[in-house]
Amino acid sequence: MMPETRSATALTAQESRQAAARERIIDAAVAEFAAQGFAGARVDAIAERAGINKRMLYAYLGNKKALWLAALERVYAAKREEERRLDLQRLSPVEGMQILVRFNFRYHMEHPEFLSMLNDENLQHGLNLHGSKNVVALYSPLLELISSLLERGEAEGVFRRNVDPMQLYISIIGLGYFYCSNRYTLAAIFNRDFESIEEVLTREQHIVDEILGFLRP
């Protein structure tokens, strides 16, 4: 969570104040962008949310596009941090896969800002992401976790063979992503409350069943 500490050199009081301001700005940007989208977001609103002067916001971040990019990297990084905490090595492949699938679904349900910003970034054809220098923040440990689980599962004979980890990754995410991201239009069509606990748990179980059902040898 803490901003990556520079190796060995302590931050001066001023530097740390600036860093804190930067954090507040980016947090505010995430909130505003997630709620309004890029075009709908207001720089003024971000400054206000951050409790900072608009001029400083420009001094620190540059402009609206840069704000967006910083916010986008933030939501990716936040998810990556959570993913890192997953420790599936000591679980059986089936149990590990269950945990992984549940984790993704829950994360998406609990972090609408992640879905929101990804959707808008795709609306912009991912142009900002392509220009990002911090691509490392995008990297997800999930793919390797999946690969490892698939290998172990295959070896133990509990998973089918020749499953492409990346395709499975996309599927695991997609099964929850669509439900979460489109819960409002789905609600209008099916006339249900997809945010109720019952519906959420039902969906979570269904996704687990579906992935594991597919992976059966």
Add this chain to the structure above:
Amino acid sequence: MMPETRSATALTAQESRQAAARERIIDAAVAEFAAQGFAGARVDAIAERAGINKRMLYAYLGNKKALWLAALERVYAAKREEERRLDLQRLSPVEGMQILVRFNFRYHMEHPEFLSMLNDENLQHGLNLHGSKNVVALYSPLLELISSLLERGEAEGVFRRNVDPMQLYISIIGLGYFYCSNRYTLAAIFNRDFESIEEVLTREQHIVDEILGFLRP
């Protein structure tokens, strides 16, 4: 497809011109909204795309929100029309399910405006959709097709039992939706071109495998 035909009476030349203008406006709105999102879209741009005076646009549709709603209903209706064309009765459950899954994936790939608008409508928490009077346009025949296929498949013993059609519906859509909608951010992460024919076909096959793999008894 056909505009609601008034009983027996043909439309006057004027009426048909008006209808044509309305269509052009809505088409233009779909294009602009899909490309820019609601907040990013410009009414001027829609008028220009439609080749119509801005004043007339307001006379026909009312305001930006109404334009959005009309465009949203349009993309829903367009998909519904295509869905209606599916004739799965004469196919085996497995073949039918394959066709249905492929259809959805391809539709989403070929109609980014559908994904775009749904995403933005969800950003707005589906408020416009909830206010829509033409809810009938939202209704999708897919759910019944899925139910029917599941029943037949169960009866024939080729599908597992007790699969919830709505959950399966959400899954079938979600598996393709995420890939299509998020192809640009996925491209940035995996450094691939997810619009290339090979990748698209690979994904399509994977989705079919996944759904059918899950449905195995």
Add this chain to the structure above:
Amino acid sequence: MMPETRSATALTAQESRQAAARERIIDAAVAEFAAQGFAGARVDAIAERAGINKRMLYAYLGNKKALWLAALERVYAAKREEERRLDLQRLSPVEGMQILVRFNFRYHMEHPEFLSMLNDENLQHGLNLHGSKNVVALYSPLLELISSLLERGEAEGVFRRNVDPMQLYISIIGLGYFYCSNRYTLAAIFNRDFESIEEVLTREQHIVDEILGFLRP
């Protein structure tokens, strides 16, 4: 009330239809202008109130300014018609003056469109009125009635001498005009309802008292 009939020649059916349309338009204009002022009035609204096509409105009246002038002449003429009905000759000077004063007050209370339009015409420095050809419509019989009453009253010794009829005319109107025209701001200041019957009657009596009190020899 009927439009002045052309001497001796009967109107054709078409002419009378046109005349009726013109009347409807002007009536509608009076209503709209009185409610919204010149700048606030909408030509569309006038056409709609008149139940006539906007194009015809322009054909008959010309443009917004001409509509205003026609409406202005109409409200002046309407008041003049009512004034003509006053028959004060057979009354005593005091009684006649009372009637005249009461008439004016009541007319203003009952015809807010008259006040409204005069106010706005004065906002425009009376430019339209100065360009009017139908100045005859502006002519008020009141001045002569007042002169006559003053003369008789002086002769009978019931009125003071050397009262300027025009000044008295302006006073008689002014005492009621301000109360009527400014009833809303007065209401805000004095926190009373100046449209209630009691207040209206009180004011009417006060004006009569004031004029006659002044006229005492």
Add this chain to the structure above:
Amino acid sequence: MMPETRSATALTAQESRQAAARERIIDAAVAEFAAQGFAGARVDAIAERAGINKRMLYAYLGNKKALWLAALERVYAAKREEERRLDLQRLSPVEGMQILVRFNFRYHMEHPEFLSMLNDENLQHGLNLHGSKNVVALYSPLLELISSLLERGEAEGVFRRNVDPMQLYISIIGLGYFYCSNRYTLAAIFNRDFESIEEVLTREQHIVDEILGFLRP
């Protein structure tokens, strides 16, 4: 006159610049609204008159309605300030009444913006005034001055008894208000120049005569 002084602390340079800008805007608003009415006034014109950026105008005042309200309060307050300067205590009731009547007439003649704005506010049924928080600005010392003069005049036997101060207030104002506000339409009707010095002085004297004539015991 003095802006509300904050206890003991002088205004900073910045605060006083802001206050000055606000004043300029409101002055400009008064001028524009008085000349064009609410609907006819252009916010652009106000900004230009004030020599300020349109955006700042909105930052300071909010919107057109708020501009109107501020301008309206300003013209009321300006008149109240002048009224406060009247010192009638040391004059005889008759002299005091003369001064008061003349003051009102002259004020209206010299401040057409006051009449203009009141007229338009009444066109709007006084809605803005009713929503005003600064109602105190509306309060006029005139009523008490009149009451006091009436009491003293009655006691001294120079004024008639039982005159309602509020009715007299309305009359004093009305006698001049109508002449001033409607001078242009009156000019068209009587074909005179009611702004000439002679006419103005004649009217002023007439009003004095009328009020005092009425007040005779």
Add this chain to the structure above:
DNA sequence: TATGAATGAGCCTTCATTCAT
């Protein structure tokens, strides 16, 4: 004759960004 469609200018308001202190 009579009608709805069309238009260009303009209005109120807001935005991302930069100045000046």
Add this chain to the structure above:
DNA sequence: AATGAATGAAGGCTCATTCAT
């Protein structure tokens, strides 16, 4: 270092007026 003021360019929407049938 930090702040509020300032700006020009738009954005949504409306209006009086004219066209085309």
